[in-house]
Amino acid sequence: MKEDIIRSRKEKLERLKLKGIPPYPLSYHRTHTNEQVVNMILEGKEDLPQVRVSGRVMAHRNMGKVSFIDLVDGSQKIQLYVKKEHLSEESGEVIECLDLGDIIGAEGRPFLTRTKEPSIDTSEIIMLAKSLQPLPEKWHGLADTEKRYRQRYLDIISNPEVKDIFKKRSQIVSSVRRHLDERGFLEVETQILQPIAGGASARPFITYYNALDQNFYLRIALELHLKRLIVAGYDRVYELGRVFRNEGIDTRHNPEFTMLECYQAYADYHDMMQLVEEMVSDIVREINHSYQIEFAGRLIDFEPPWKRLDLRQALIDYAGIDFLAYPDANSLKQEMMTRGFEVDPQKSRGKLLDELLSRFVEPELWQPTFLLDYPKDMSPLAKAKPDDPQIVERFESFAGCLEIANAFTELNDPLEQRERFLEQLKEVTAEEQGDGRIDEDFLNALEHGMPPTGGLGIGIDRLVMLATNQQSIREVILFPQLKEKG
């Protein structure tokens, strides 16, 4: 059946060639996008000029001497009104050989039909690219998730709402850049292939670097190189780019994802909090024309100011545990076990606290919320509060129960930083940390003096999920990785 369709289309292709009509001409210069023409028509002016438009044929309603074509370009749909006796001989031939999915150009006069549909009274139709494969069904589109991801082009052709998500993703990324550029941040690009994958604790992807004859890692964070640039004297830097974590895939995690990190010298986490609040709420409003958006069936209001929640108090409120009462991993483990939790004996205190957070606190954080002041065990790169050495100046932002930002006042004491790295190494396997080495050059940079600095990371994919009401991260990634079929 599919073979029959393809054969019939190839026959039409041959027929075009026999008539001397190129099925894949070199170029076509349109005068307007479909959107521009539709707007012209809706403005209601008389005597509109001839226009040339283009796009993919998405529907063809044949009425005999007249037919209607839905033509979709990158902007939107426009209807072609085709009166066959008014077409040139060549255009008539093209209509005869037309299939859904073909890319065509059309020339004619814009007008409004009886039913008020903006249309073009077409005098010329030009084949721009003959399509050989049948499109998915027009009404339901493409629904099979696997096929949608494997052949995203079909998904985007047949599901306009998917096309819209990725337009919005692009707008969000532009907007992030605009917000930071306006504040005087310098956009930089740092290395993706690294001899040591630092700045986070996650298992890295390994690759082999032929020219250097050595194993390298794909970066798991942007942090350490951006701070080197703060040392170098760029006061405000950011990088927006892909990072790679060789971990599980689920609806909130994808091994390669897009991260924004920015660092501002002579600032602290309060400044970063203000930046997140302004930038994210602006972006939400730009994309949805409102601070209030729907996510996962709930209404979320991004209008500043957002809720501030002390982490220690949040754990007391939601989990019933005051971590100050359990100063080491063992006592915390004991307490968790007496409450009937299954506790991994390998886990450090930081990881146990993290578990409590994700289990009891995060599922409550629907409205935009800053969770403030983390235990030092969980945050090896953040600076301790002056009045409490066990707590660091760090916050994470949540909305829709998704973590969207992580920021702290950066630790710039090189000696303490070395201590923290050594602490961290104890609780992390070599496999998790790349080759388990400390980034000596980063420490060396700190030893030359890094100004007091505020740093911020935002998971762009999750921000897009929120702004477009998508519950799976793969719905905001154009080409999610799938296993090859065996």
Place this chain on the structure above:
RNA sequence: GGGCCGUUAGCUCAGGUGGUAGAGCACCUGACUUUUAAUCAGGGUGUCGUGGGUUCGAGUCCCGCACGGCCUACCA
């Protein structure tokens, strides 16, 4: 890693208790000069994901495998 679910025509989906595989869209033929999920008349369609098993007989029951989805676990 564990659990549940899915895989049938190009696409979206139906196929109680096992008995010759269905619909809509798309496609092909014809009618129709403002339609828009156009309409009307006619036409044909498949490795039922894959490999075994049970059975006279398997899309359907059983076991394995592949791919995918959701949940869970892991994961700064």
